[in-house]
Structure formats: structure tokens, C-alpha cells
Amino acid sequence: xxxxxxxxxxxxxxxxxxxxxxxxxxxxxxxxxxxxxxxxxxxxxxxxxxxxxxxxxxxxxxxxxxxxxxxxxxxxxxxxxxxxxxxxxxxxxxxxxxxxxxxxxxxxxxxxxxxxxxxxxxxxxxxxx
Numbered sequence: 001x002x003x004x005x006x007x008x009x010x011x012x013x014x015x016x017x018x019x020x021x022x023x024x025x026x027x028x029x030x031x032x033x034x035x036x037x038x039x040x041x042x043x044x045x046x047x048x049x050x051x052x053x054x055x056x057x058x059x060x061x062x063x064x065x066x067x068x069x070x071x072x073x074x075x076x077x078x079x080x081x082x083x084x085x086x087x088x089x090x091x092x093x094x095x096x097x098x099x100x101x102x103x104x105x106x107x108x109x110x111x112x113x114x115x116x117x118x119x120x121x122x123x124x125x126x127x128x129x
Contacts (some may be wrong), residue, residue, distance in 0.1 A: 001014070003017070004052065004058065010108050012055035012071060013052050013053065013054065013055055013071055013090070013104075013105055014052075014053050014054070014055060014057040014061075014068050014069060014070050015041075015050045015051070015052060015053070015060045015065050015069045015071065016051045016053050016057065016061065016063075016066055016067070016068045016106075017043075017046075017048045017049070017050045017051075017066060017068075017069070017107075017129075018048060018049055018051075018065065018066045018115060019047060019048060019049075019065070020042070020047050020048060020049055020067075021122060022049075022116065022118045022119055022122060023042075023050075023063065023118075024049065024125025025042070025117075025121050025122060026048070026049075026051075026111070026114040026115050026117075026118040026119030027040060027097070029114040029117050029118060030106065030110065030114045031111075033114070034107075034110055035053055035072075035103075036100055036103045036106065036107060036108040036110070037097060037103060037106055038051065038052045038053070038097075038103045038104055038105035039051075039052040039095065039097055039098060039102050039105070040052070040080045040095070040096040040097040040102070040106075041093040041094065041096065042093065042095075042096045043093045043096055044092050044093075044094075045098045049096065050093070051106050051111055052099075052104075052105045052106065053068070053106055053107075053108050053111060054081060054105050054107075054108065054122055055070075055071075055104050058070040061108070063112055065115075065119065066115060104129065110127060
């Protein structure tokens, strides 16, 4: 039996982007604290990491040093990694954690906490130099 194509509109999602260093720290924090880490894309040219979050997150996202891009209504699927600059289809992004190896998305509240902890970790590390 072959797999059936998805019926109806694709699942909607938003993309939270942060600088690579903060994003990698947050991924480490999230991997230790939650099994519910969603897909993560690395965009080398933009020097960012992007976290897939539920649709609607962008409307209330206000974390300094990050951005959240809406994708709702664009019909985007998580087959080709979006670039973490918020675009899709130009293949500049590579999956750090691909959709098939992760949950559907990362909980925005958990991500917000991890990004704050990552920023404090980086600030402390930079202060010791």
C-alpha cells in the first residue's frame, strides 16, 4: 500500500530566527529539557538558526534579538528546509533537526525560556574573556 498524499491545506507554522550562536545554545538547552523539540534549520549565509513554531506565534513574539516570520496562508510545506532568513524554496537552509526526526514544532513558551537562558549563558561566557 502506498502512502496517501496529505489531504487539505498543509500544516501552518511560523519560523523563529536567532543568531547561530544563541540558537545552538538553545538547541542544547532544549535537548536536555524537553523531548518536544521541533524542526530546526541552519542558514549559513544568514548566520541564523530557525525554529519551527506553531502558526500564530509571530503575532505575539517579542523576544529581543530574534524574529518570528509568519508562513500561514502561503502553502509552505516542511519538505525543503526554509532559509532561516524566513524564505523558502531557495535551498540555502539545511536541517539541523529535520522534520522526520523531530516533533511538529517547538512550544513557543519553552523556546522563549531556552533563548533567554542561552543569551545569559553567552553573556556570562563573553564576560569572562
